Amino acid sequence: MDAAALTDHLVAELGDAVIPVVEHDLLTVTVAPGDWRRVAERLRTDPNLGCDYFEFLSGVDEEAEGLGVLLHVYSTGRRHHVQLRTIVPREGGSLPTVSDLWFGANWHERETAELFGIEFEGHPNPGKLLLPEEFVGYPLRKEFALLTREAKPWPGAKEPE
Amino acid sequence: MSISIDQQLGGTTFQSADGTGVGIIVHDKADQELRTADMTLNVGPQHPATHGVLRVIVTLDGERIESAEPVIGYMHRSFEKLAEYRDYRQIIALVNRHDWVSSVCNELGVALLVEKQMGLEVPERATWIRMLMAEWTRILNHLMFVGSYPLELGAITPMFYAFREREEIQALMEWITGGRLHLTYCRVGGLKQDLPRGALDMSRSLVPRLRERIDEYETLVLGNEIFHARAKGVGVLPPGVACSYGASGPILQASGVAEDSRKTEPYCFYDQVEFDVPVGTNGDSYDRFAILLARMRESLKLIEQIHERIPAGPISVKLPKVVKAPEGTAYVRTENPLGQLSYYLVSHGEKTPWRLKMRTASFNNVSVLPYLLQGSMLSDMIAIMGSVFFIVGDIDR
Amino acid sequence: MGLVDKVELPQPIKFVFNWGRRYSLWVFNFGLACCAIEFIATSMARHDFIRLGVIPFAHGPRQADLLVVSGTLTDKMAPALKRLYDEMPEPKYVISFGSCSNCGGPYWDSYSVTKGVDQIIPVDVYVPGCPPRPEALLHGILELQKRIGSESLKQRYIDAGSRPEPIVVDA
Numbered sequence: 134m135d136a137a138a139l140t141d142h143l144v145a146e147l148g149d150a151v152i153p154v155v156e157h158d159l160l161t162v163t164v165a166p167g168d169w170r171r172v173a174e175r176l177r178t179d180p181n182l183g184c185d186y187f188e189f190l191s192g193v194d195e196e197a198e199g200l201g202v203l204l205h206v207y208s209t210g211r212r213h214h215v216q217l218r219t220i221v222p223r224e225g226g227s228l229p230t231v232s233d234l235w236f237g238a239n240w241h242e243r244e245t246a247e248l249f250g251i252e253f254e255g256h257p258n259p260g261k262l263l264l265p266e267e268f269v270g271y272p273l274r275k276e277f278a279l280l281t282r283e284a285k286p287w288p289g290a291k292e293p294e
Numbered sequence: 295m296s297i298s299i300d301q302q303l304g305g306t307t308f309q310s311a312d313g314t315g316v317g318i319i320v321h322d323k324a325d326q327e328l329r330t331a332d333m334t335l336n337v338g339p340q341h342p343a344t345h346g347v348l349r350v351i352v353t354l355d356g357e358r359i360e361s362a363e364p365v366i367g368y369m370h371r372s373f374e375k376l377a378e379y380r381d382y383r384q385i386i387a388l389v390n391r392h393d394w395v396s397s398v399c400n401e402l403g404v405a406l407l408v409e410k411q412m413g414l415e416v417p418e419r420a421t422w423i424r425m426l427m428a429e430w431t432r433i434l435n436h437l438m439f440v441g442s443y444p445l446e447l448g449a450i451t452p453m454f455y456a457f458r459e460r461e462e463i464q465a466l467m468e469w470i471t472g473g474r475l476h477l478t479y480c481r482v483g484g485l486k487q488d489l490p491r492g493a494l495d496m497s498r499s500l501v502p503r504l505r506e507r508i509d510e511y512e513t514l515v516l517g518n519e520i521f522h523a524r525a526k527g528v529g530v531l532p533p534g535v536a537c538s539y540g541a542s543g544p545i546l547q548a549s550g551v552a553e554d555s556r557k558t559e560p561y562c563f564y565d566q567v568e569f570d571v572p573v574g575t576n577g578d579s580y581d582r583f584a585i586l587l588a589r590m591r592e593s594l595k596l597i598e599q600i601h602e603r604i605p606a607g608p609i610s611v612k613l614p615k616v617v618k619a620p621e622g623t624a625y626v627r628t629e630n631p632l633g634q635l636s637y638y639l640v641s642h643g644e645k646t647p648w649r650l651k652m653r654t655a656s657f658n659n660v661s662v663l664p665y666l667l668q669g670s671m672l673s674d675m676i677a678i679m680g681s682v683f684f685i686v687g688d689i690d691r
Numbered sequence: 692m693g694l695v696d697k698v699e700l701p702q703p704i705k706f707v708f709n710w711g712r713r714y715s716l717w718v719f720n721f722g723l724a725c726c727a728i729e730f731i732a733t734s735m736a737r738h739d740f741i742r743l744g745v746i747p748f749a750h751g752p753r754q755a756d757l758l759v760v761s762g763t764l765t766d767k768m769a770p771a772l773k774r775l776y777d778e779m780p781e782p783k784y785v786i787s788f789g790s791c792s793n794c795g796g797p798y799w800d801s802y803s804v805t806k807g808v809d810q811i812i813p814v815d816v817y818v819p820g821c822p823p824r825p826e827a828l829l830h831g832i833l834e835l836q837k838r839i840g841s842e843s844l845k846q847r848y849i850d851a852g853s854r855p856e857p858i859v860v861d862a
Contacts, residue, residue, distance in 0.1 A: 186537045189540075236665075237539040241657075264370065277375075282379065
């Protein structure tokens with residue numbers, strides 16, 4: 134199904150719980166955090182959508198709005214991509230886990246949790262994945278500064294002649 | 295004897311059914327059966343058999359693995375944070391170093407991503423040459439694993455043969471780009487420089503030599519009965535589980551799913567050339583290795599077709615002095631030799647990205663390891679881990 | 692090592708001891724990242740370093756006298772490197788191969804990378820490059836062998852402030 138048909142199908146099924154946006158032929162559906170699990174289950178189990186292949190789950194720092202979380206899945210049978218997006222607050226943001234729907238989400242959620250500071254409820258084995266145990270802070274947030282760059286300004290900031 | 299046996303041992307006696315003797319059931323002082331304890335074994339992070347710094351904590355019951363937990367992050371170099379401070383040319387130079395045996399395939403994704411976001415039309419010559427370099431890099435990558443996987447199973451010779459081939463192809467890469475391992479050849483809008491004189495002839499002469507060497511590998515390794523015994527039926531991955539984990543590349547194709555980005559969502563001019571996607575039947579380690587050799591043959595077929603199709607023309611688009619990607623998001627998916635490599639860009643219109651997410655093949659492939667290793671024997675652990683074909687820089691980024 | 696490092700040896704004996712040590716360096720390959728691929732390529736048939744006497748098959752740090760750190764060292768991995776370095780018996784030498792292990796390299800501003808292996812262990816030879824060519828590693832090994840040939844173990848271990856300046860191989 135191409136992006137337009139997917140949009141129609143999702144809007145028909147879920148109404149205004151979803152806000153679809155199509156950019157470069159890719160459908161991104163924004164939902165509220167409360168609907169995250171419900172829509173993810175729908176993506177997995179609906180025979181018309183059939184998104185069985187897990188691509189990635191990650192976060193984007195949206196500054197004032199909060200932290201965006203993005204789930205990208207693909208259907209090997211129907212060859213379409215769908216992105217599911219939501220925004221959680223910067224402090225205390227949490228989402229239900231989808232690692233029982235797609236096993237690959239297990240590691241991706243752990244990585245997003247340690248890099249952005251978002252909690253995933255119901256995750257079978259939470260804990261740091263990439264960072265050392267004693268690391269403090271959430272690196273991919275915009276307020277986390279790289280100390281080496283603070284010490285010396287980036288030479289590439291000057292425009293080339 | 296004056297004292298009866300049961301009084302000496304403190305156990306209960308019973309008369310055996312055919313009347314031939316007396317049996318004793320013994321209990322120890324605490325009246326418990328004898329129990330054994332599981333052993334936790336730490337493999338790595340510095341270990342000759344793991345490819346780089348991967349640590350696996352294995353819980354063993356005798357020789358059988360009860361659970362295996364990979365601990366990653368020993369090569370986490372924070373690419374995604376660094377990308378937010380670098381402009382697009384610097385990102386292309388840095389991104390070579392993640393899947394460090396396939397350089398051009400990493401860069402290709404970033405170049406395609408930025409060109410998609412900017413709406414640039416890349417000249418045909420540049421696209422065909424990009425495909426040529428990508429296919430040679432694919433063969434370089436697969437040769438690395440063709441050499442190292444038999445080494446883990448005990449065969450030392452294929453390693454030397456594979457590196458001999460790699461040196462010849464790297465000589466070609468050096469002739470074209472100047473680099474042996476990290477090429478930094480793609481640029482946003484085209485390529486760094488045109489092909490030098492003699493490059494296509496060198497490339498043409500390499501193809502038949504590589505072909506006969508791949509035949510040699512097939513007879514040397516795939517026909518070997520020790521290899522059969524160690525790899526057949528070991529580490530079977532069902533297709534549904536593989537898709538759910540997001541595994542990709544040779545691992546997914548060995549399980550029977552013909553998912554290859556070059557065929558299902560062609561980028562560059564992959565829809566104008568003919569090639570097959572080899573698929574395995576059993577999903578075991580033997581199939582994963584055999585798929586590597588089959589993929590190398592398909593790449594050689596592609597290279598021969600590309601030789602005939604490269605047109606004359608410009609090599610890149612004229613860019614403004616400062617390359618800025620317009621606001622918005624973009625996503626590109628390419629077929630890295632190890633699997634599927636995708637990039638997701640969020641741009642706020644500056645010369646550095648706001649967020650660049652790199653979804654690598656090895657991250658999802660290695661997350662399948664706990665599933666594959668559970669229930670297998672310790673001696674199969676290296677055979678299974680090696681057959682998953684990962685590069686640690688690709689896992690941790 | 693008994694007497695050998697406590698006394699300044701006469702030249703003929705020193706020559707023989709150093710000759711033995713420099714041509715049988717057993718290397719513990721601490722291959723971390725991309726530079727490890729170039730290290731393996733240097734040990735293969737084309738740019739063989741086994742002909743220089745450097746044998747890459749040390750079974751572990753306890754049987755090695757040369758440590759080649761090739762690749763990026765992260766803060767998570769650094770304790771392992773220190774521990775393995777400490778397990779090597781003296782006299783031991785370290786070659787830092789590649790710009791990531793020299794100074795952090797292209798990841799100079801990362802939050803998780805140790806900016807240079809010399810923050811953790813003392814280095815004898817720096818081989819710059821990203822990745823360095825195999826010929827650069829051969830050059831580095833030859834320079835190290837020259838240095839070992841003229842070395843006095845008493846100066847290295849007993850005399851204060853005696854650690855010689857590390858060699859930087861020019862590209």
